[in-house]
Amino acid sequence: MLSQEQHILLIDDDLDVLDAYTMLLTQAGYQVKACSNPLEAQELLTKEWPGIVISDVCMPGSSGIELMELLLARDACLPVLLITGHGDVPMAVEAVKKGAWDFLQKPVNPAQLLEQVASAMAQRSSYIARRRWQKEQLHASLIGRSEWIKQLRVRLQQVAETDLAVYLHGELGVGRTLAARFLHHIGHRNEQPLIIGELVPGNEPPLEQWIEQAQDGTLVLRHLNYLPIAQQAQLIRLQAQQPLPFRLIGIGPSTLVEMAAGNIILPDFYYCFAMTQIACIPLAQRPDDIEPLFRHYLQQACLRLNRQVPELPAELIKRLSRRVWPNNVRELANAAELFAVGVMPLAETANPLLHESEPLPLDQRVEDYERQIITEALNLHQGRINEVSEYLQIPRKKLYLRMRKYDLDKQHYR
Structure with missing residues (x-):
């Protein structure tokens, strides 16, 4: 050799x-x-x-x-x-x-x-x-040691060498937008704009404006399943141009096959992404990533809050690995931030239903979990509603309604 x-x-x-x-x-x-x-x-x-x-x-x-x-x-x-x-x-x-x-x-x-x-x-x-720099960036930013995260780094580095449209799919909080950001960051368009458009049902997005802003850069469309058919056709035409005016990255909850079968996307729009679909799997399916991710977010939180990084007891690490994490990496990051300020995120209410001798109804499970998340956020932000609302990405009015439902008073957390 x-x-x-x-x-x-x-x-x-x-x-x-x-x-x-x-x-x-x-x-x-x-x-x-x-x-x-x-x-x-x-x-x-x-x-x-x-x-x-x-x-x-x-x-x-x-x-x-x-x-x-x-x-x-x-x-x-x-x-x-x-x-x-x-x-x-x-x-x-x-x-x-x-x-x-x-x-x-x-x-x-x-x-x-x-x-x-x-x-x-x-x-x-x-x-x-450039290849070595890409690897360094991906290892530093896509934290974990599971086989899946290793393959994700390789896949992103491969597609970064192309201008092909990419589709990232999976549950909320699994890191789809983070992967999209780093695909732009390590690609040859990284000095050009990165535009992230949020699609919502019932509203026609300002696609023309986003396309103009993303010229020579990258356009990321979150919730691709809400993109109107007429605008799909517009993107199909643009993706047929050479050279491509921008790189297109789609993010959604479902696979392309599922969306095509449900007539949510046009067949030709499917083929824009057919060779570059990347599944982002739930955190519970890659437990080897939980501890390194928790340590990463804990260090970030302590640095931001000017606090010393606390030791992680072995029992806590075990409990982290056993937890289901319904909100995936986003929830793990929240738990790390709580731990940084001395709030134990894994109290008795954490994942309580895996150990029940008599399973509770689904509605009760959802309510128990929602109450826990709001309680942890109130603890973290000491009852400051504006900060809690922004942290949980929920309107203040809706947050107050949820707090009233669970008999939570902001005064108790100050």
Whole structure:
């Protein structure tokens, strides 16, 4: 295998030519791995190796073009520079259309070779640096150690290299909008606007305004299931343009198949996202993420509140992992913030119905849980209704009605 320090893989079945090219490139400061067998060469590359390939076209066993196709199938952004004889020029031109960096005609002009190599190396170095930065950003921001979160990071990094429309679906609070934000952040449009449009039933959204604001950037549509059919048709037309005027990301609770079956979305709108659907699963289905997420949000809350990060007792960690978390990561973040201010978020009312000998009716379960959430928020914000209303994303009038229903008085929390 090639090391990270070897910048160029050089392939030619003519040993004299191989030695001459190696000497030229070495004198120019490059680390070169010379190989005379194209079949062996394809086994030398590791994924995201930070170098380039220079290959002769006509070789026994495998042509340079066949080798290039194999290498690009593994890493589509790997620069492959071909060297060809006069009679092979049409073939080399066709290879460039298939993804070759460029080709040089024999006899090779040394200055031209070094110029091509310098250009390819600069592009490759930039690409590898961006890939590493993307991974760092995703690991720092998409917290967890479950297999699902690992696959999500990989998937987002893959689609970030494209302009394809993406659809993120799952329950509330699972991180769909966070994933959309980071898909924009690590993509090549990250210096352009990120516009997040909220769709609501019964209201026609200002789609034209959002599209204008998102030009050359990213448009995220939350609750895609509420997008009117006429506006779906408008987005279908825009997604057929080249280059794309903006990247489109949809967020919704249901799969595209379910929405298409219910005639909620047009068939052509389905196909805009068909290859890039990403399911965001509930927190309860990825318990390995619960502890690292809780620690992350606890540290954030303590930093914001200028408090020392408290120790997490082993028993508390166990209870965190057993909890159902109906509101997913959002609820976990709220619990961490409560714990930061000394409020134990996992009191007896936490997930009380998993241990009942006689199951309670659904309405009673929902009411018990709603009362718990409001109580925790009142504790956290010391009864300040404006802050509680904003924290729970509920109008003040509706919050007061719920508090009256559960006999909760803000004065008791000051």
